[in-house]
Amino acid sequence: MNIIYKIYTLLLKKYGAQGWWPFLGIGYHPNDYSYPKNSNQIFEVVLGSILTQNTTFVSVTKAMNNLQENNCITSESIKAMDVDKLKEFIKPAGYFNQKANYILEFIQFYDSLDGTIPTREELLKVKGIGEETADSILLYGYNQAQFKVDAYTKRLLLELDLIDEKAKYKDMKKLFEDALEKEIQDEDKRRKIYQEFHALIVEHGKHNYSKKPYGIDCFLKDEI
DNA sequence: AACCAGGACGTGA
């Protein structure tokens, strides 16, 4: 077992399945990786992916609830509403001016897809979708085996001495994907692990890599 | 009161 996969097993043992997505309604379903099931649910994941940029889960949940309570959780309903209303609903998530525009930009792109699955390159051309959001959309929205890297991931890798400071997003993404491809051959099984792994890193990150100095009580340092 | 959150973009060097 390589070190990356070992980190996954250790995190899973400590925190259990996180059951990320959906944000809304029925809530999280640990060990259920079947979401989303239709176009509206895919769009809901995109909304969450954009709103969650540099913001906390709780703030995004407020924004998502605002949207749902006003029946504005679909791309069609958002297109039909006033932009200022949209900004008002998503305000708790921060950067509401930018994010409102990002959402509208994505809807144009989403309509042009006509139900087909976008490539990562196509997503990256949409204003407001960077590497992490693209991977989030593909991984949790389209159930594609794309590993998502975030700030916690980099801090963890740094603290475990698996990368250096100047490691870039693609370097870290490749580190995880190469390691997990060797361990897990079945792509759909791997995709489920990608989904769970990132959620586990966030959970571990909240506890150990949120405030400096990072990782002082990180149990992974002793186990690896 | 400073710092950070499930980041991305625009700018200048």
Add this chain to the structure above:
DNA sequence: TCACGTCATGGT
């Protein structure tokens, strides 16, 4: 390419 400022609300 890369370092840096900006975007903004909300919790600790």
